[in-house]
Amino acid sequence: SAVISQKPSRDICQRGTSLTIQCQVDSQVTMMFWYRQQPGQSLTLIATANQGSEATYESGFVIDKFPISRPNLTFSTLTVSNMSPEDSSIYLCSVPGQGLEAFFGQGTRLTVV
């Protein structure tokens, strides 16, 4: 199983600012996924981050709002830009395991005030 470290674990940010979330995996993986979990809701996929190419965004999510970097096979960042209170959520990174299940970081709990 993969061990995933996410930073920060939580943050409180002012509206209009940006926050970058880091995700570090203890093994090399081709694909990394970023999810959003709004309060009391399920997980919604934001984008798939592939090393060496641009991220693939799901419907309703755009690169200008959620830019993603994937500089190598063990690391990715997600930036939440120009934040508003509606961006208050838990953001999780995920990688697929060899057994097809997904492994998740502990999440970043973001509150925008």
Added chain:
Amino acid sequence: AQSVAQPEDQVNVAEGNPLTVKCTYSVSGNPYLFWYVQYPNRGLQFLLKYITGDNLVKGSYGFEAEFNKSQTSFHLKKPSALVSDSALYFCAVRDHTGGFKTIFGAGTRLFVKA
């Protein structure tokens, strides 16, 4: 498109009683199905999966799930519930037609009463 549905927002059960958390799926091709659990203020943990083979799959913490192709269901079960099982449970399907992303159901909150 792949999807899963969890018809119950909440399930209440007394400790020691059997529990069932329901999930139905809609996929093209063979389904890859999963259950995950989320405890308060923690990330998601993998419980069990169905890829192929026996319809009854066993997972962590005494949980099991039954794959039923004719009913397109993958219900999560446990013979005897514990108070510590109280958590948020997600059914999920792996999209293996492209991208390999995981699609989650809405989640079911399980309350086990002592």
